[in-house]
Every structure is written in C-alpha cells, then in structure tokens.
Amino acid sequence: GEQVEQRPPHLSVREGDSAFIICTYTDSxxxxxxxxxxxxxxxxxxxxxxxxxxxxKEEQGLTVLLNKKDKRLSLNLTAAHPGDSAVYFCAxxxxxxxxxxxxxxxxSLTVIP
Amino acid sequence: xxxxxxxxxxxxKGQGQKAKMRCIPEKGHPVxxxxxxxxxxxxxxxxxxxxxxVLQQIDMTEKRFSAECPSNSPCSLEIQSSEAGDSALYLCxxxxxxxxxxxGAGTRLSVL
Numbered sequence: 399g400e401q402v403e404q405r406p407p408h409l410s411v412r413e414g415d416s417a418f419i420i421c422t423y424t425d426s427x428x429x430x431x432x433x434x435x436x437x438x439x440x441x442x443x444x445x446x447x448x449x450x451x452x453x454x455k456e457e458q459g460l461t462v463l464l465n466k467k468d469k470r471l472s473l474n475l476t477a478a479h480p481g482d483s484a485v486y487f488c489a490x491x492x493x494x495x496x497x498x499x500x501x502x503x504x505x506s507l508t509v510i511p
Numbered sequence: 512x513x514x515x516x517x518x519x520x521x522x523x524k525g526q527g528q529k530a531k532m533r534c535i536p537e538k539g540h541p542v543x544x545x546x547x548x549x550x551x552x553x554x555x556x557x558x559x560x561x562x563x564x565v566l567q568q569i570d571m572t573e574k575r576f577s578a579e580c581p582s583n584s585p586c587s588l589e590i591q592s593s594e595a596g597d598s599a600l601y602l603c604x605x606x607x608x609x610x611x612x613x614x615g616a617g618t619r620l621s622v623l
Binding site: 491 | 513515517544551552553554556602604609610611612613614615616617619
C-alpha cells in the first residue's frame with residue numbers, strides 16, 4: 399500500500415522565519431494531497447488541499463508544492479509566528495486499498511518569539 | 512472552528528468497560544470516517560460510512576467495536592470491552608465525498 403514519509407519530525411524556527419516541511423509518497427496514482435495542523439488537545443484543521451493537476455498553491459502565508467515526478471509534497475510557512483506552533487501532518491488520498499487516506503507522522507513546529 | 516462535533520472530549524474507562532463516543536458530522540456531509548491516533552501520531556483507519564451504510568472497516572473494528580450512523584442522530588463508536596492499548600485520540604471526520612476530510616476535535620480515551 400501507500401507509504402508516506404514526512405520530515406523533519408521536529409522543527410524550530412524564529413518568529414518571522416520560514417518553516418519547510420516535506421513529504422514523500424510512493425503510489426503514483428495518488429490524486430489528492432492535504433496539509434493539516436493539529437494544536438495541542440485538538441483535532442486536525444485542514445490547511446490546504448491540492449489535487450494532482452496543481453503544482454503550486456498559495457494561501458495566507460502558506461505555499462504547497464507538488465512534484466509528481468519525484469512524488470514529493472511540501473509545505474512552506476512564510477513569516478512564521480508563535481501561533482503557528484503545532485504539529486503539521488501531510489496526508490494523501492490514493493484511492494487504493496480500503497483505507498483511502500494515508501498520513502505522515504507529523505512535524506512538531508515550534509516558533510520561537 | 513470545526514463543524515464536526517465530537518463528544519465527550521475526554522473519556523476515562525477501566526479495562527473491560529464499554530467506551531462510547533459520538534460524532535455529529537458537518538451538515539450535509541454524508542460520509543463519516545473514524546480514525547484512532549496514537550501517541551506516536553500514527554493514524555489507524557477504523558471504519559467509514561456513507562449515510563447509514565458501512566463502506567469499509569478493519570478487522571479490529573468488526574470484532575471489538577460497535578459503530579453506527581443512524582439518520583437524524585449522531586454517529587457513534589463504542590468499544591465493547593476496553594483494553595489498555597485502546598488509549599488514544601479518536602477522531603471523527605466528515606466529507607461531502609471521500610476526497611477531503613474535515614475533522615472534529617476528537618475524543619481522548621484513557622483506559623486505566
């Protein structure tokens with residue numbers, strides 16, 4: 399089945415700097431890609447969804463890049479602030495097998511004021 | 512704020528006890544997923560529904576859990592006999608289709 403690798407597991411940046419997270423996946427048939435944010439004690443908040451016909455998407459200080467050739471998905475938070483401190487998860491929907499969604503193991507981001 | 516409502520937020524049970532959690536999907540979303548997130552941030556798919564029908568479930572769910580999504584009532588997931596290894600965050604998500612999931616805040620289960 400699909401394998402999703404996410405790195406780094408932990409990331410610490412200073413306020414105003416960028417934070418970059420990357421995920422790789424294995425199934426070339428994967429069609430849908432997501433980034434979620436999980437704050438302590440909370441569920442997953444959808445940040446952005448990207449379909450396979452899109453290479454780049456930007457929204458509110460977030461940039462998602464999709465490289466289908468290398469099977470790589472990335473998230474860049476520009477000008478991070480302390481409120482961005484959370485765990486970020488990538489997820490893919492491969493429509494294979496019986497569990498459609500596959501998640502990375504998360505990146506714990508700390509933004510230092 | 513999430514439009515998927517999960518209750519209770521916290522649940523503490525002894526081993527062997529039943530543990531029941533509920534989920535109200537976002538209005539108009541016919542698809543509901545349940546996931547178990549462990550302390551290592553691994554997500555385990557448990558079961559999903561389209562309207563009231565089960566689409567898919569794993570063996571563990573079939574053997575040890577009871578789940579339903581009745582019309583006009585919250586969806587529910589119940590562990591029939593809790594084990595220590597069931598301690599986790601249980602996440603409900605709803606969707607218009609199976610393409611994008613919107614998650615609730617979760618029910619954190621502790622089995623003592």
